[in-house]
Amino acid sequence: MEGRRTWDGVPLGESHSPPQSVPGRRTPLGAVGLGGFYMQGHQPPPQHCYPTDENQPEPGTSYAQRPLGDGKSKQKMRQGKNVRLNINARERRRMHDLNDALDELRSVIPYAHSPSVRKLSKIATLLLAKNYILMQASALEELRRLVAYLQGTATAAGIVAPPGFDLAGLPATAKLLQPPNLGPPAPPDPPS
DNA sequence: TAGGCCATCTGGTCCT
DNA sequence: AGGACCAGATGGCCTA
Numbered sequence: 028m029e030g031r032r033t034w035d036g037v038p039l040g041e042s043h044s045p046p047q048s049v050p051g052r053r054t055p056l057g058a059v060g061l062g063g064f065y066m067q068g069h070q071p072p073p074q075h076c077y078p079t080d081e082n083q084p085e086p087g088t089s090y091a092q093r094p095l096g097d098g099k100s101k102q103k104m105r106q107g108k109n110v111r112l113n114i115n116a117r118e119r120r121r122m123h124d125l126n127d128a129l130d131e132l133r134s135v136i137p138y139a140h141s142p143s144v145r146k147l148s149k150i151a152t153l154l155l156a157k158n159y160i161l162m163q164a165s166a167l168e169e170l171r172r173l174v175a176y177l178q179g180t181a182t183a184a185g186i187v188a189p190p191g192f193d194l195a196g197l198p199a200t201a202k203l204l205q206p207p208n209l210g211p212p213a214p215p216d217p218p219s
Numbered sequence: 220t221a222g223g224c225c226a227t228c229t230g231g232t233c234c235t
Numbered sequence: 236a237g238g239a240c241c242a243g244a245t246g247g248c249c250t251a
Contacts, residue, residue, distance in 0.1 A: 110237095115228060117238070122226075148224060 132156055 133152050134140075136159050147155065181188075 111229080114238090118229085118240090119227065121239070150224090
């Protein structure tokens with residue numbers, strides 16, 4: 028969803044600088060203290076559109092609509108409301124962190140990174156990343172076989188390595204290409 | 220207009 | 236108790 032842009036309410040007392048443009052981001056960074064963001068050509072929505080957890084309750088929420096009782100319950104409600112708003116803010120921050128991680132993932136997997144190309148969706152990012160990992164593993168395995176083959180044929184034929192090419196180093200190279208030893212598998216969790 | 224994608228809110232569950 | 240994580244619900248925006 029490229030057009031939807033929101034900006035978290037900034038707690039009272041914190042700077043409320045205008046969002047900075049960070050191309051490629053879908054989500055604002057305000058929640059993680061890195062400033063907000065809007066796509067170029069998009070104006071930030073009017074202030075009353077922002078969900079402002081710490082400042083105001085969202086109109087229409089169950090909390091906002093709950094009828095007021097006596098003073099005690101009113102106080103309790105206010106506290107409960109603040110708790111709820113804090114939980115909301117945390118959850119929002121958590122999702123922003125998740126989106127940041129997805130952005131980092133997008134930046135390291137090969138696909139057309141271009142302003143004219145639509146950003147990968149979350150699910151597409153995950154699937155592409157999985158396929159990329161499988162492809163790399165396959166390529167590594169092929170390379171490993173090739174090194175082993177070269178090692179064998181070179182030795183059998185008594186081939187002298189050309190200058191700058193260390194045949195004696197092939198075994199070491201092949202070793203380097205071995206899968207990392209991750210140790211024995213972790214024992215299964217004891218039944219609770 | 221329908222469908223896809225997304226942000227946010229919300230309540231539940233689990234863990235520390 | 237508080238925080239992290241999760242999934243369902245809701246509503247907005249965009250594209251075909």
